[in-house]
Amino acid sequence: DGGITQSPKYLFRKEGQNVTLSCEQNLNHDAMYWYRQDPGQGLRLIYYSQIVNDFQKGDIAEGYSVSREKKESFPLTVTSAQKNPTAFYLCASTKVIQGAGVGPQHFGDGTRLSIL
Amino acid sequence: AQSVTQLDSQVPVFEEAPVELRCNYSSSVSVYLFWYVQYPNQGLQLLLKYLSGSTLVESINGFEAEFNKSQTSFHLRKPSVHISDTAEYFCAVMGTGRRALTFGSGTRLQVQP
Numbered sequence: 001d002g003g004i005t006q007s008p009k010y011l012f013r014k015e016g017q018n019v020t021l022s023c024e025q026n027l028n029h030d031a032m033y034w035y036r037q038d039p040g041q042g043l044r045l046i047y048y049s050q051i052v053n054d055f056q057k058g059d060i061a062e063g064y065s066v067s068r069e070k071k072e073s074f075p076l077t078v079t080s081a082q083k084n085p086t087a088f089y090l091c092a093s094t095k096v097i098q099g100a101g102v103g104p105q106h107f108g109d110g111t112r113l114s115i116l
Numbered sequence: 117a118q119s120v121t122q123l124d125s126q127v128p129v130f131e132e133a134p135v136e137l138r139c140n141y142s143s144s145v146s147v148y149l150f151w152y153v154q155y156p157n158q159g160l161q162l163l164l165k166y167l168s169g170s171t172l173v174e175s176i177n178g179f180e181a182e183f184n185k186s187q188t189s190f191h192l193r194k195p196s197v198h199i200s201d202t203a204e205y206f207c208a209v210m211g212t213g214r215r216a217l218t219f220g221s222g223t224r225l226q227v228q229p
Binding site: 035040041042045048090105106 | 120122125150152157158159160161162165206215216217218219220221222
């Protein structure tokens with residue numbers, strides 16, 4: 001079955017460390033997204049990518065970095081510059097529809113990041 | 117710029133009762149509208165969407181939402197809820213020129229026996 005795989009499900013980081021969250025999709029979707037979810041808040045967009053080797057900052061990109069070397073993969077690195085990284089991180093993907101924008105987004109099951 | 121407001125952070129309701137989860141949005145351009153559902157420790161699942169056409173959209177599990185352009189609303193309704201509907205529900209909007217969703221803060225639906 002096609003879908004989006006995020007790993008690991010739980011991740012712990014020490015102060016000053018960079019950590020990378022994995023996101024892989026086999027839906028042949030063009031666009032991929034990273035969101036951060038905090039308790040009592042909606043999802044906030046960190047980065048998104050419409051095509052390989054191109055990505056744009058979302059609303060809260062500071063302290064994060066991404067790469068898009070393959071269509072199927074969109075890893076997110078939480079750097080030590082991110083002062084409050086404890087959150088639930090969700091990856092999503094969608095198909096780009098020519099002349100009509102993008103379709104609904106499909107989500108992975110998320111990675112919960114905690115600081116030790 | 118776009119924004120989404122979900123006025124109710126929690127909605128408790130008894131099983132088999134009707135429910136309405138409210139969503140209002142603001143946008144300077146035409147929008148697409150979505151409702152997603154999230155079960156604990158999982159990602160979001162698309163519940164229903166409005167892209168164009170009929171303003172009343174339905175999901176396969178009995179939910180429906182109506183796009184009201186004049187009131188800039190997209191409220192979610194179900195005539196009779198089940199225990200299994202207990203989850204968090206997110207309203208989201210995407211402007212036609214934008215390539216990403218803007219989410220509301222979510223409404224936790226708690227169905228009690």
